[in-house]
Amino acid sequence: MNSTVPTGGSATPTLDIDRSDPRYRAWLAEAVRKVQADANRSADTHLLRFPLPREWGVDLYLKDESTHPTGSLKHRLARSLFLYGLCNGWIRPDAPVIDASSGSTAVSEAYFAGLIGVPFIAVMPRTTSREKCRLIEYHAGQCHLVDDPRGMYEEAAALAERTGGHYMDQFTYAERATDWRGNNNIAESIYTQLRLERHPVPAWIVATAGTGGTSATIARYVRYMQHDTHVCVADPENSCFFDGWKDHDPAAYSETGSRIEGIGRPRMEPSFVTGAIDRMMKVPDAASVAAARALEQAIGRKAGGSTGTGLWSALKIVAEMAGEGRKGSVVTLICDPGERYLDKYYSDAWLAEQGLDITPYAAAITAFLATGRWSC
Template sequence: MTTENPNSWAAEAIRQVEGDGRHLTPTPLRPLSLSAIPDVEIYVKDESAHPTGSMKYRLVRAMFCEAIARGAIRADTPVIAATSGAVAIAAAHLMIPVPDAASIAALRWLRTAAGIEAGPATGTNFWGTCHLVARMREAGARGSIVTIIGDTADPYRNTHLDPAWMAARGLDPTPYEAEIERFARTGEWPAG
């Protein structure tokens, strides 16, 4: 059993968790040009630049600091973190239906057309972004949209970026890639 003052432990733990992020520079915000749609600017916020390659890095740091500060985590508290890794996909799916093959098509398009190495959550975000840009264009609206690069491509090289893996699961991103390419070229987005 420890005799350390719990407040001293908490202060030091928060200092260490917060300190882990102090060396980080802000994640880049990069323009993504779709020449067919000049009235709507698209920017991608590259949260995959974090040490973990995930947008969840800031969130988890904040959750730990808050839990330590309110006493939910103490020096003797075991911490088990469980995640499905699909928070962004689930959130986007509630608003705009995104087929799995469309997420893959979008991450592949980002890779080849924009040089952005991203995973399927980012593909889902980009598919939804295209949908929103198309809605803005149809309404005659001008403006900007910021989307997030929430995951890197590295963990998906043997899955979502592997043609054999996709074929084994019946995923064909080709028609969706054609839709994104047509959208980038003409501004026309599929109805629905």
Template sequence: MGWDVDALDLLRSGAPTPLVEFPVAAPGVRLLLKDESAHPTGSLRHRHARALFRRAVLDGLVTEGTTVVEATGGNAAVAQAWFARRLGLPYIVVMPGARGEERARPVEELGGECRFVTPPLAIYDAARKVEGHFLDQFGRAAEHDLADELFAQVRPDWVVVGAGTGATSATLGRRARALVAPRGANSHLDSAGRTRVAVADPENSAYFPGWTLDVSDYATGMPSRIEGIGRPRMEPGFRPDLVDLVIPVPDAASAAAVRRVREVTGLPVGGSSGTALWAALELVERMRAEGRGGTVVSVIGDAHPRHLTTYHDDTWSIAKGLDVRAHEQELFRRTS
């Protein structure tokens, strides 16, 4: 067999990640967490990295010995470094800002190389100048298998996900529209008989205002404090036409929600999981107020001990100006 055949075999899908029941104070409503931290790299980015590599191999852009390059500061680098190592490929990631050991160490332990660039938005041009194949997770579409896997497990009324590249919400929205249920088969689905997709968006991100105003190139120019999601501009992979709702979430609410996830599940998840959970609880609250039952799925991931010193820590949240306590009280009311 050739290298590409072996590579595609290594890039096949793994075991499905679990659905975890989460308590809500809304009779007849179920909230399920799709736990993407069960992946080998502990993150939803695992699926996207696998899809990017698979597409690049199929298109002949990555072959044996190709140096793979990316521009990112988050969990995508860890997931991509994991696949690069598995495929025996050199991996270079260009990260924004000054070198930080917490960001660099997980990538370097997998054999990747980290290069840091200032100002942050210069990472894309810097990555394009590196000799090799630029994966370009924001500009290159690569649908992954989350939607097929999830809808084989459950057909919820709503599925909620944070938006980074936009690829996940687009994949879910496209698949939800293709899987229209026969009329009357599930009275909880929308009038078209399909699951609806909601995007949870943190402060400073462009997705909520851009979606609301229907401005495809909307930009805030401001960085998100929530690792992994929120963008200063509407990315090409985000498809507003495949999203039913975008829910803005205060950063303090995201930080409070990550702590509630850990209390219930034991998982030290990151901020993006908290953002998605808070948005899911907004939908649960709406269903409760309307007297409707049904199921909401919130996609979570990125459970790592490093978050215990950030989102889960009072000293960190106070330093960031996040008033977590008020949101914790609201969370307790909604999830007890």
């Protein structure tokens, strides 16, 4: 899985290209067309119902982002990042695109890089699941693994400097690249799909945060459209987002990387817009895994750990609403498929190695679905 990225030599600066050259303009137009055509070919993702007793008066939905061509919520982000980079003149013919990622964004970015014919290099923690690495390489991307996740940013920037490539920097540009006012973004899609349901305007939408781009897009859209919806972000262990939001501390930091791939960060990322969020919950990693496994029992679908983090918080909100006699709907996300994590969240050996006991959390979910009482 180690990359064969050049480690020396002078970089070719991004600005060393004549952007008035007809050949470049033709390449750019074709690249943008190909990325936009992918959106046209991709049907919208499904909105699934999680089975709850109807008499509770609360409906729980899961926006299934695992059905994108590259299998995750990050397909939307990668498409937006590529369009943003192309239209800004940052992505050039033959020059590599490089990004720091915990896996799913890199899979999607490798796909779009291949679509427009440029090389792609993913700088990722060495603990990234083997299946994600395989998928990146399937799309002709390279995996450049680092031991300390906190050093991903600097390594990605250094690789871009050495190779003359473009550092995509998803953690900075995620919230800027996506059109949060509409244009079939994830928020607009959720409201459109809920239109004929008994509670068409959700009381809560629960998201998780890696870059923070998804929560920013949803929260901004809610306010822009003046919906009576609140946004909750669920945060795993070993992530600074919850503390940074709670304490209004942009310098919040975590010494340890998140075990839940794709979400939770050691630093407050530029795309994590704290002022747009109504509530955050800190979720134990064992609870995230228990919820992911409970999802499979409920709907027959495996999902990743980040889905479990969001589902745990969504179930807690459902319990609060039902306990208070409030009716309405709650929406959370299926971020990616569980088949990418068979050696982690679906492995009892991995749980034991990590010292995670999911038993009490699994029991709490089972009891809640049977009795309506939340015990955690």
